Amino acid sequence: TIAAASDLRFALDEILEAYREAYPDDRVRVTYGSSGRMTTQILNGAPYDIFFSADIAYPKRLYAEGAAVTEPSVYAIGRIVLWSNRMDASELTLEDLTRDDIRRVAIASPTHAPYGVRAKEALKAAGVWEELQPKIVNGDNIAQTARMVQAGGADIGIIALSLAEFPDLAEHPHHLIDDALHEPLTQGFVITRRGADKDTAHRFAGFMGRDTAREIMQRYGFEMPGSE
Amino acid sequence: MLDLSPTDWMAIEVTLKLALYTTLILLVIATPIAWWLANGRGSPGVRTAVQALVALPLVLPPTVLGFYLLVLLGPAGPVGSTLESWGLNHLAFTFQGILIGSVIYSLPFAVQPLQQAFANLGRRPVEIAGSLGAGRIDRFVTVILPMTRGGFIVAATLAFAHTLGEFGVILMLGGAIPGETQVLSILIYDHAEAMDFDSAHRLSFGLLIFAFAVLFIVYAINRRFDTVRL
Amino acid sequence: MLDLSPTDWMAIEVTLKLALYTTLILLVIATPIAWWLANGRGSPGVRTAVQALVALPLVLPPTVLGFYLLVLLGPAGPVGSTLESWGLNHLAFTFQGILIGSVIYSLPFAVQPLQQAFANLGRRPVEIAGSLGAGRIDRFVTVILPMTRGGFIVAATLAFAHTLGEFGVILMLGGAIPGETQVLSILIYDHAEAMDFDSAHRLSFGLLIFAFAVLFIVYAINRRFDTVRL
Amino acid sequence: MTRPEPDTLRIMALLERPGFALDVDTAFPLEGVTALFGRSGCGKTTLLRIIAGLEHPPGGEVHFRDTAWQSGKTFIPLHRRRVGLVFQESTLLPHLSVRGNLLYGYKRTPEPLRRLHLDEVARLLGIDDLLERRADQLSGGQRQRVALGRALLTSPDLLLLDEPLNALDTQTKREIMPFLARLSEETGIPSLLVTHAPDEVERLATRVAFMHDGQLERLEPLRDALARADSPLFRDDGAVSVLQGELGPADAHGLHPFGPPEAQYRVPSTPGATNGAGRRARLRIDARDVSIALSPPQDVSILNIIPVTIESLDEAPGHHGPARVLAVCRQDDGQTLMAELTRLSTDRLKLQPGARAHALVKSVAFLD
Amino acid sequence: MTRPEPDTLRIMALLERPGFALDVDTAFPLEGVTALFGRSGCGKTTLLRIIAGLEHPPGGEVHFRDTAWQSGKTFIPLHRRRVGLVFQESTLLPHLSVRGNLLYGYKRTPEPLRRLHLDEVARLLGIDDLLERRADQLSGGQRQRVALGRALLTSPDLLLLDEPLNALDTQTKREIMPFLARLSEETGIPSLLVTHAPDEVERLATRVAFMHDGQLERLEPLRDALARADSPLFRDDGAVSVLQGELGPADAHGLHPFGPPEAQYRVPSTPGATNGAGRRARLRIDARDVSIALSPPQDVSILNIIPVTIESLDEAPGHHGPARVLAVCRQDDGQTLMAELTRLSTDRLKLQPGARAHALVKSVAFLD
Ligand SMILES: Nc1ncnc2c1ncn2[C@@H]1O[C@H](COP(=O)(O)OP(=O)(O)OP(=O)(O)O)[C@@H](O)[C@H]1O
Ligand SMILES: Nc1ncnc2c1ncn2[C@@H]1O[C@H](COP(=O)(O)OP(=O)(O)OP(=O)(O)O)[C@@H](O)[C@H]1O
């Protein structure tokens, strides 16, 4: 079983398809959720074999506590974008968020969601964080944040590029936020203690490093390590 | 001592306000519904259907319910857009919004115990009060209310406690805006997800103590006024 | 027609099993607790405290409650490690685990209406049955149970509906393993997260219809057996 | 029937239940106490509930004086009918104290209409020590008295009493009945009293309504009800005569003269009763307490020997069989006196309608 | 006191309540019907509840025959005491039909112990048409009869009846009382009957227990209770004598001879009663139905003129005041006959204890 951060959802689904084609005998299953919760669950005996986190800090912690058997390795770097389903986000900049016609800005929770942390950093760097405070609404995770915007509750949101590339959302343009404004969203994975002896786990870990997988990831807006 | 940050205090304030308002609003709304369900006119089929309907908010996962409410109350939804066309604000991500969400979500907890209490009462006390010259409202206040106090207590405490703990609907609909829609449960959740268990434990503990105290006092008072029924 | 995937069907099965078991277990557990709270011996202070305690699972955000349960039932926790030392499996991420979680989380909904129903009953019916030669259990089955049927219905339906919709505790404690701990509410949540609103709507709708049907039937049967109380 | 008449309570109602049908079309005079008498299950409680507005038979009519309480679409709810109601069972509000129960209706009675007050009523009903008790801490009879007091304290326009005294012991009843009798006389509140006790009927009733199987069979003044040989009231104690007359002052023996010289009784005074001299009073004489002699006997402890003319000789009512005869006699002042005799005695004395004789009246009782 | 004795129900209990204390230490013979008589609130219901085990006063003792029902740590719960209980109020199980109520206890009675059966009991109580009704669809008297029937159908070892007939009309009561009397005689089930109705006491009771303010004042056979001039039973109708004797066959006038030649009555037969000839019977004679004459009067409709010796002359009990005298007379067969006279008559006839006289007995009634 794979545990994966929710921003991986669409990309990983496609990778899995490719993997199943390549190894039809392997049984792989994926569960998406927030990285923090999954880390807690793994620490408490969750039956996950590989864990793809949205932030490398979590796998590092697992490794430190002995719940993971491999060193955390970076498999992708995420990007955040401005996205809206009401206006043309590609024409907007972070500074524009202070405009009066934008009443609500949705971000993922900056306390626990990695994308939220980065969004906050970016807004700070752009110098609008303080001013934006009253407009900010928080989503539980990046997917929920996207839904808040999609439902129209928020005018605009900062979401993962990987979600903005998803067909439903891709109808509306997005504005890629300069990755210099925030720390990189290094996404790391580990094989857990439970998965240590499973061939499939290792095989899948290897598969993630292959071109098929990297190509899919890139298509979904992830930057791949070492591809710059 | 629990030393709490200003965010914590704000969350506590919002939580209390939300729980209190929700409970009060629920009692006001649920009482006539429950009365009608228990004693009302109209075909029993219709009443049964309404009774089942009232329980439905429980069935959906809170975030899903929250999503539907967000669509409904947001600027694009029927309620939100109507409000906007009147020059008012839509309700998504506002305190009023999460209040509506809480009320809807906790409605069954208020209606069902009340309905049961009303049904159990029988018609004799009402008849007695009527024969002594008490009109409908008078009867309700001086006879039905005190005699079904137990049902009201159950309804109020379930609604109150449930609102304290509710977070799925509120998260979706409220967006965790400090001082406005960020309630304690969301804050605790937030801390827990961020693996900041210290803060989570501290707040949870405080919340539990507080809830326990409130419930204990309410139940103790209720017990004191207990009348034995023959 | 709703055309459902095998995952959906599995989730439906797990959900039904979970809701049914939870309701049954709750009725069994809650009945003695509620009886003791309403009529038991022991100091009123202790009973009031227990009454408040029973309501507390409601107060914590479900995922936080789930977290505590996870710690408790997981391999490192007191319960989990005891089980492991007996050569059994710990309970986290198993059906039994989420069953325990659901039971604890819904306990107040079962206890409180029952307690109220028992308190309302008074002692006369029990005295009558006793004078006619019925022992404790006999009395319970033939007098108390039928006369507090309303309370049991409320308890059962609230517990049932609430378990259908519950997902915070289950998500944390169960980890959404298809066929084992992935219940409908989690699946719907998942679909919603995946922006697969079609599936989410479809399942939500199905769940609502199903819940409505169950509740309607239960309430309709209950109404038929209603006795008027003087 | 639908035209209301003043000073009556007119009821027309048809109510069907499985195995039972109430069919009443009658008018009760709104004066004094009307006793409602009938077997268990004959519909007495149901009738009271219709009058109170607690049952609402479609098409029914209830008119109180010239007010329509129920007629066509008109329906005045119970709490605006100003009716004092004592239920047959489980009658107190359990969440209130005795005082709370008593005052519940009192407080809701407009001040000028209040004719009775807490202290007085509580004292007369013997519940003044219980005022602070909770309703569930009372004995059956105490509860019943509180319920009665509570109804009285609303100073209603009409009292509907459903067996209000049946859990009370004889002595308590005796203390309460004069109070009720006085109440009906002094305040003029009309009442409808359901009872199975002939003593309550005799003591309190102005007239008697006999119900049978959901029908009102007869409504007649107490006097007539008692005088009729086949009255159901007699099933218990046999026929009874009630005499009216003036009561004189007590003589040296403690005996009061009663009635005109041609039919004068000497009656011992009862300490409890306030039978002052010169007062009109009612005497109750059981037919079986009256014997007939052709000549006035000597050396007999019987004080009252009244000359009468025998009017008729019928079979006595009740369970007494053909061996008993009820002799209806006319006193010389015109009032009727009944005597219950054995057939053997009538034969031996050769009693015939029209014959002159002496009635030996063994004992009498005051009715109020 | 703590040593159990056979064939009595021994109770020792002290129970304190605000404003009320029950203090009882007594033993009821377990035979026939013991009537519990006392004013409202004197503790009758409470006493029954202690016997049933529904109140549990610490330190109390209840022994039924040689079984300790309550003694020290021993406490047998109600459902194992085999007690048939009729509560004073709200007595039916509302979720069951009449049949369900009646059979509830019956089904829980071991087959060999069942002495009464549904059909019979329902018929005798006149509730056979109501069996399928829901408990809330009955009238007050119907409910009471179902509760009584339900208790009887458990064929208990002891019946505790708390005013079981008080919502019933006279006629229904008359139909039920012989059944209860027969039951107590034939099945030998002892019972404790709380009642306020003297007719029930006279008809059913073997002995009477008088309660007053939480105390059991006296427990005595019915005969004695009726004979005592100050018996509280008299507050209603005055003193009563009960005579026992043999009943002869009816003569041509429909009159039966009763008693030995030296004190022979002639009694009309009552159609309902089965007073066949040669049977022992009880006669009830109200003292106020008895007059005294010095010489046997002629030409009087009074049939029964019995020679007596006057034993004592007391002030009459009840509300009758000093003008009335109760003369206790001894018949020549040794039985006591009481006569209520006015003081004027005693003076005029110069009655004295020891004097010979004739008692004129106006009317008599059978007791069973
Ligand atoms: N709720 C009800 N549903 C159906 N039938 C009823 C209901 N209440 C009473 N009855 C029936 O209606 C008839 C009249 O009842 P009601 O209570 O008026 O009698 P009642 O004259 O007051 O008798 P009692 O002296 O025993 O109180 C009875 O035969 C009774 O069985
Ligand atoms: N639950 C209670 N708590 C306190 N006092 C009570 C309670 N029940 C009864 N009493 C009091 O105890 C006394 C005895 O009550 P009990 O019911 O035994 O009287 P009773 O003889 O049956 O009277 P009645 O003929 O009116 O039914 C009364 O003074 C009553 O007020």
Ligand SMILES: [Mg+2]
């Ligand atoms: Mg009635």
Ligand SMILES: [Mg+2]
């Ligand atoms: Mg009593």
